[in-house]
Amino acid sequence: MTITESPRIPELDADPFSSTDLANPLPLQEALREAGPVVRLSRYGVYGLARYAHVHAALTDWQSFESGAGVGLANFREEEPWRPPSLLLEADPxxxxAPRAVLAKILNPRALRALREDWFAAAEALVDEVMAGPSCDAVPALTQAFPLRVFPDAVGLRREGRENLLPYGDHAFNAFGPHNDLVAKGEARVAELSAWVGAQCARDMLAPDGFGARIWAAADRGDITRAQAPLIVRSLLTAGVDTTVHGLGAVLHALATHPEQWDRLRADPGLARVAFDEAVRWESPVQTFFRTATRDVEIGGAVIPEGRKILMFLGAANRDPRRWTDPDVFDLSRDPSAHVGFGMGLHQCVGQHVARLEAEALLTALAARVARIEPTAPPRRHLNNTLRSWESIPLRLHPA
Known part of the structure; x- marks a missing residue:
């Protein structure tokens, strides 16, 4: 990795989508933060933002940094997307x-209270199942199993085929990056998976009392069009599973490797949501997203030209020492609420309250039953162009 100075913008010869940097992005993130407010990534001809202040500013200024040209490397103004763009993630006012307003109403904290009792009971049942054995791999046993159990139920999906959600989401988030080996790996099944997900979004495939049915009811009222309804359901299924799975993986890995923080959570289970948000800050399951400059934009004395792609390093911002004290430390005494792991501003994750409720349910069930979380083997990363995630987290859960 070499850094050469242009007249105003430092240039970094590095590939943030290489297997090395996806497996351990922290050295590159530090190099990006220290290089300057804006860095040009010569390999892809894009501009990078890695300091908290500038990432936060770009996320909240949708007028200058648009999402409608795509939040991946591909520019939708110049090339056809591989699937119809998301009406939330890849659209601007x-x-x-209208799609945002409909989902925000369906997924607001008050509306989610009706799910709380059932989700806490489901978490308790799952943890009891897992603790029946001497050890487990927390990824399939907990962090995947719980969201796949409760979230599709809430959307109104049938049980058959739910295993398709994870590989579909994995490919969707890979596709935000360059066409590398990770994208090629998913292409063999993308048509099949896309067709399955698309079919689940139809009105007659959804239970009458779930999130999906409420989206279709909004179309009946005229709040959105009938053409928009299945695309909004699809956005739920694309973004609502993988990100939560990897957020849960982040918090379980953090607590397993920080036993003093696990003891703190057990003593005060009310810290469950703080633990989840601190893990999202510390690990940043969503590492990067792109924007596109709608005009010449000046940042820190440097000018990003109109029409150019900007890669926002959310993970780097969440560990920026300019914003956070001891940013590399996982600490439940911290207030992590300003992290950008769920985005910020107009495009902030509309389903973040759902993810927090899932995390609270699972962590509360674990805290009541588990005295100590013991890693039994080194965890293994799952590489994705956008997501920081785990393939395997082997654990032994010692009963309380």
């Missing part, structure tokens, strides 16, 4: 407004 005014087209973004």
């Amino acid at each position: 005014p087209g973004h407004d």
